[in-house]
Amino acid sequence: MKRHRVYFFIDGLDEFSGNQDDLVALFERDIQNVNIKVCLSSRPSCVFEDAFGSIKKLRLQDLTEKDLQNYVSDTVYAVNQARLLVSKQPWQFSNQLSSLVENAQGVFLWVELAVKDQIEGLKSGDSLERV
Known part of the structure; x- marks a missing residue:
């Protein structure tokens, strides 16, 4: 059985017009899965820093x-x-x-x-x- 990995590159999280906490919840699930890799991009935001602050990042x-x-x-x-x-x-x-x-x-x-x-x-x- 082949295993597939999925990579997501998502830019502009800070431009999301909906509830940012819901967006964070969506990606928190994904980053727990070893077959999913996520690269997120955003201007500095307290919501995203609180959620993803401990994860590797580039500023x-x-x-x-x-x-x-x-x-x-x-x-x-x-x-x-x-x-x-x-x-x-x-x-x-x-x-x-x-x-x-x-x-x-x-x-x-x-x-x-x-x-x-x-x-x-x-x-x-x-x-x-x-x-």
Whole structure:
């Protein structure tokens, strides 16, 4: 008798619009079965961390943080208005860029859109507090 293994790769658990506890219950049953392997993906969520926190995991934001920092600083510093603000308020500007990277939680698309918005604000003459 042949044994089959089933592998599930499921992304975006945090985007599930139903009851997340029900979703957790579904996968808790599956991960107990030796013939079922499950790879789940989600942005950080207390519900999923409580349920699956002891299981092996990769945190995307830990793997991409340096790349995101480089992208943010290279892209923003290429704007003349940004360089001017850096010379006037280096600490505040550095905090602003760090906040962008942290809020992205490893998602490049999010940081790209946020950086474009920041640059538009800088080009429009917004202060750092408004950007």
